[in-house]
Amino acid sequence: MYFLEINKEHKEFLGAIRHWENLKVAFESDVIWVKDFSFAQISSPEMLQIPYTKLYELKENLLFEKDKLLPLKKLPSGLLWTPILRALPILLPKFNHNFFGINQKVKMTLKPSENTREAYALLVDCEELKTYIESAPKYRLEPLRWIVFDKKALIIGTPLLPLKGDTYWFENNFLMPSGYDFEWNALTKIMQKKLNPTEENIVLWNTDNTYFNIPIINFKPLSISSFRLTFS
Structure with missing residues (x-):
């Protein structure tokens, strides 16, 4: 069995593992203990x-x-163990939803991730998309929807088109740049409820931690006719 020890002054760093509901936490003076890790989690x-x-x-x-051969100390006796979600509650401030950023009291930041997921969205130059869809078979476009965003075409759905552009992962109605994830992953669902409570938007995140709310209703089926109508 493995135990993690960390001083209370650094408890905010436990946010990285707070979503592991199997963990239990105990408090001893100025120290926090965490136990019940699986081998994969360690x-x-x-x-x-x-x-x-x-x-x-x-x-x-x-x-x-x-990985050391000699014991360092005994496990303190009398520790009272509590599930980590109860022991480390999250207090969120109120957010200004008209501001394209996040209240500084809870700073959601993106960081490079070692996890891999299938890309769900593609941000591509409109001219490049036009060249492709003019000769693409209808069945290749039917699963996809699109919108003009930031003077480019934002396409959602799978399988994505084989075009050069920026790709995004999709989770909890968030589009995050491929290869990135939230530093405090445990806050993802809570942030989704705060930033997009009606789930009528897709929230697109940038690597500089700004975001944009895009109404889902504004996306339209991808086809050569919808493309021509948009730029007519």
């Missing part, structure tokens, strides 16, 4: 990004630093 990128921690393996009630 070696995960989320764990590696948490600073100021010590990771122990428990053997016969003695704590060994991970």
Whole structure:
């Protein structure tokens, strides 16, 4: 069994693993203890990004630093264990939904991610799209919808077209640049409810952590006729 130790002053860094509902937390003076990690969680990128921690393996009630042969200390007695979601509640401030950014009290930032997901959206130059769809078979375009966004064509759906452009992952009505994820992933669903409570929009995130609300109703089926009508 593995235990993580971190000082209370650094507890905000536990936000990276707060969504692991199997974990339990206990408080001891100025220290926070976390237990019940799976083996996969111990070696995960989320764990590696948490600073100021010590990771122990428990053997016969003695704590060994991970990959060390000699025990360092005993596990404190009398710890009261609580599920991590209850022990570390999240308090969110009120948000100004007319502002294209996020209140600084809870700063949602994107970071490079080692996870891979299928791209769901493509932002491509309109001229390049025009050249492709003029000769593309109808069945290739039918699953897709599109809108003119930032003077380019934003296409959603799969499979995406084989065109050069910026691709995006899709989760909780968020479009995030491929290869990126939120630093505080546990806040994703909460942020979706705050920024897009009616789920009538798709929220497109940029790597500089700004975002845009795009009404879903504004997307139209991708076809040569809809493209020509848009630019007629």
